[in-house]
Amino acid sequence: MFLVLAAFVVQQFLPAFTGFHHSRILLVQLVFLCAAVTVGQPVMLLLAFICGFLWDAHSTLSPDGGDPAVYTQPVEALRFGYSILLFGAMGFLMQGIQPLFQQGKWQFSALLSGIAIFLYLAAEFLIITFVRGGFVLSQATVLQMAWTSLFTMLFSPVIFWILFKISDLCQHSIHITPDKRRRRNR
Amino acid sequence: MKPFNLIAFLLFLAGAVWALTRSEPTVREIQKAYFSAVSPFLKSGSALETRARTFLDEVRHSKELEAELEVVSGEVGRLRIIETRIRDLEKENAQMRHALEFKKATQFDVVAALVTRRQPTTWWQTAEIDAGQERGIGTQFPVLSNEGLVGKIDWTDKGRSSVLLLTDEKCQVSAKVEGTPEVGILSGQRGQFMGKPLLRLKFLSKNAELRPGQRVFTTGRGGIFQPNILLGTIESVEKGAMDSEALVRPSVNFADLGTVFVVLARES
Numbered sequence: 472m473f474l475v476l477a478a479f480v481v482q483q484f485l486p487a488f489t490g491f492h493h494s495r496i497l498l499v500q501l502v503f504l505c506a507a508v509t510v511g512q513p514v515m516l517l518l519a520f521i522c523g524f525l526w527d528a529h530s531t532l533s534p535d536g537g538d539p540a541v542y543t544q545p546v547e548a549l550r551f552g553y554s555i556l557l558f559g560a561m562g563f564l565m566q567g568i569q570p571l572f573q574q575g576k577w578q579f580s581a582l583l584s585g586i587a588i589f590l591y592l593a594a595e596f597l598i599i600t601f602v603r604g605g606f607v608l609s610q611a612t613v614l615q616m617a618w619t620s621l622f623t624m625l626f627s628p629v630i631f632w633i634l635f636k637i638s639d640l641c642q643h644s645i646h647i648t649p650d651k652r653r654r655r656n657r
Numbered sequence: 658m659k660p661f662n663l664i665a666f667l668l669f670l671a672g673a674v675w676a677l678t679r680s681e682p683t684v685r686e687i688q689k690a691y692f693s694a695v696s697p698f699l700k701s702g703s704a705l706e707t708r709a710r711t712f713l714d715e716v717r718h719s720k721e722l723e724a725e726l727e728v729v730s731g732e733v734g735r736l737r738i739i740e741t742r743i744r745d746l747e748k749e750n751a752q753m754r755h756a757l758e759f760k761k762a763t764q765f766d767v768v769a770a771l772v773t774r775r776q777p778t779t780w781w782q783t784a785e786i787d788a789g790q791e792r793g794i795g796t797q798f799p800v801l802s803n804e805g806l807v808g809k810i811d812w813t814d815k816g817r818s819s820v821l822l823l824t825d826e827k828c829q830v831s832a833k834v835e836g837t838p839e840v841g842i843l844s845g846q847r848g849q850f851m852g853k854p855l856l857r858l859k860f861l862s863k864n865a866e867l868r869p870g871q872r873v874f875t876t877g878r879g880g881i882f883q884p885n886i887l888l889g890t891i892e893s894v895e896k897g898a899m900d901s902e903a904l905v906r907p908s909v910n911f912a913d914l915g916t917v918f919v920v921l922a923r924e925s
Contacts, residue, residue, distance in 0.1 A: 483698045487776050489912075495779065513665035520672045527676070528691035530778040532827060533811050534681055536797035541879035542842065546827040548781075551684045552676030559669060592779065599780060599847070603826065609848035619779070 474633065475518060478502040479525055492611050494618030497588055499526060500561070501623050504584040505630040507562040508572045509638075515562040523555030547602040549595070557594055561587045577631050585624025592616040685812075692814050699774075699785075699817065736803070767801070767918040768792045770818070775914070782825035782845060784808075786917060789816045797881050799920045805887035805908035806830065806875065807917050818919070823888070824854045824911055831879040832858055832888055834903075835872040839865050843873065843888055843905060853906065855892060861901040867894045873905050883920065 478499045487493045503522045507515045528551075535545040564587050571579045593616060600606050638644065658666070679687070692699070770788035777785060788794055790813050800807040800820050808828050811821040821828045824845035832843040841860040849855065858873060871891045877884025889905040 480695065480698045483695060483777075486774070493776060497779075512662045516665050516669040520669055523673075524676060525691065528688050529695075530781070531684060531688065532781055532783075532821065533685075533796055535827065535829065536809075537829070537879040537881045541831050542829050544842075546829065546844065548827055550677060551679055551687070552673060555669075555673040555676055559673070595780065603847070605847075607847045612848040615779075 472518070472521070474502050474506065474630075474637065475499070475522060479529070482529075488618070488622070491618045491622075492615040494615050494622060496626060497591075497619060497623045498626070500558075500588055500591060501584060501626055502630055503558060504561060504565050504587055505580070505627060505634055507565040508569055508580045509634055512566065515566060516559060519558035519562045520555050523552070523558040526554045526558075527551045549598060549602070553598060557591055560594075561591055564590070577628075581624065581627040581631065584627045585620045588623045589616055589620040592619060688812060689814070692812070692817075696814065696817070732803070766921045768794060768921060769916055769918055771916055772820075772914045773817075777819075781827070782822040782911075783811060784820045784822060784914060786818050786820060786919070787816065788919060789813045789818050791815055792919075793921050794818050794919050799882045799886070801886060801918045801920060802909050802914065802916070804910065805889065806882065807909055807911075807914065809881060810919065820917070822911060823856065823907060823909070824849065830882055830888060831876045832873050832905075833876045834858075834861075834865075834867055834891065835874060837865070837867065837871070839867065840876055841903075853910065853912070856889060856905040856907055858891075858903040858905050859900070861894075861903060863896070863898075863900055865894060865896075865901040865903070867891050867901075867903055869893060 478501075482498045485496050485498060487495045499522055503518055506518055510518070527549075531551045532548040534548075535542060539545075565580065565583060568579055568583055596608075596612065596616070768788055770786035770792075772784050773787050774785040776783060786800075794810060794813050796810050796813060798810045800809060806823055808820045808822040808825070811819045813819075822845070823830065823843075826845050826847050828844060830843045831840070833840045839861050841858045843856050843858045846855060846857050861867070869891050873888045873891065875882040875884055875886040875888060887908045889907040892904040892906045894901055894903045
């Protein structure tokens with residue numbers, strides 16, 4: 472929970488990479504994904520709710536203003552609360568490979584976090600397309616999603632390292648089998 | 658599924674439905690609380706971004722900036738003269754309206770603000786400025802630069818505001834084409850954010866006679882934007898079976914937004 476809230480703060484300092492199709496590091500999503508694979512389902516769902524709720528508070532747009540007689544076709548934006556469901560779906564995806572993570576193979580989780588971020592962005596794009604109509608998928612949009620997923624995924628080992636450190640500090644096991652832990656410590 | 662997990666899942670779904678069914682005012686309140694909480698970090702983040710951008714710009718364009726500064730200084734002088742003239746005309750106009758027994762004479766004033774962050778979210782074309790409610794800014798207020806219309810205020814806090822840029826699909830403006838009777842709705846296009854994106858002017862007449870280079874201005878209809886603000890120039894026209902659409906190159910260089918002006922609608 473502390474890490475999720477810290478991620479929201481750090482996210483404010485992370486600008487878009489204008490040279491890479493306005494891609495960015497989605498730290499909040501990454502922290503959630505890494506945390507989702509280390510906790511049980513109820514805690515994952517609680518984190519999904521908190522992350523989705525705060526993320527929508529961060530990014531939801533105001534409704535269209537102006538005279539409805541002039542602006543007859545208002546452009547819809549994403550509804551507040553949709554991210555909660557997307558975070559939940561991503562969390563379930565990550566928990567699908569929890570057995571591998573428990574065997575100490577965190578690399579699969581890191582790779583899956585990149586895939587999950589891409590799917591998250593694709594889902595957001597499809598929802599926008601659905602509510603606004605007219606399917607327009609430009610090369611720039613695909614590259615933006617791909618670069619964002621890649622940049623975010625590259626930071627996943629750091630987040631896992633922080634999670635391991637926090638669990639050690641709290642003397643809490645995040646379910647790595649003893650033989651793997653011994654091998655890591657050696 | 659374990660009973661405890663099932664209960665957690667049902668609670669999660671109930672929470673999601675609760676969030677999805679919040680009314681707009683409630684969402685605004687939630688956002689207000691959120692931005693109040695992260696405001697100190699937003700300021701630091703913006704300052705960091707501004708410093709980094711300024712440093713890079715200085716390194717790359719120090720000579721260009723000097724030359725630009727000279728041009729801008731000259732332009733400021735010229736604009737001051739124009740502004741004085743406009744103020745005189747505005748005064749004269751107000752007096753004439755009064756003379757014509759209009760109940761209210763409307764005046765407009767602006768607040769200058771610096772762009773501190775660009776595109777803080779993934780999909781929306783927005784920018785943040787360092788002026789907010791403290792300086793009389795409210796939601797839906799138009800934002801201009803010396804090149805033309807930049808967008809409108811999306812949300813505002815005590816000392817900060819977010820601007821929904823004209824390049825966003827959601828920012829719609831009632832527009833007219835100079836020298837023609839053509840009137841339509843101008844907005845940004847989805848997935849265009851590199852360089853100078855093109856805008857789309859919709860709902861023009863089927864046989865709209867437009868030429869590339871013709872200027873597009875606000876009509877003043879719709880209750881948000883004042884009339885005769887420059888939006889851009891016609892790039893090309895696409896004729897359809899029912900109506901025509903035009904692609905418009907914005908007059909504002911959105912990649913290089915520095916100082917903007919928020920128009921305060923003030924009744925006198």
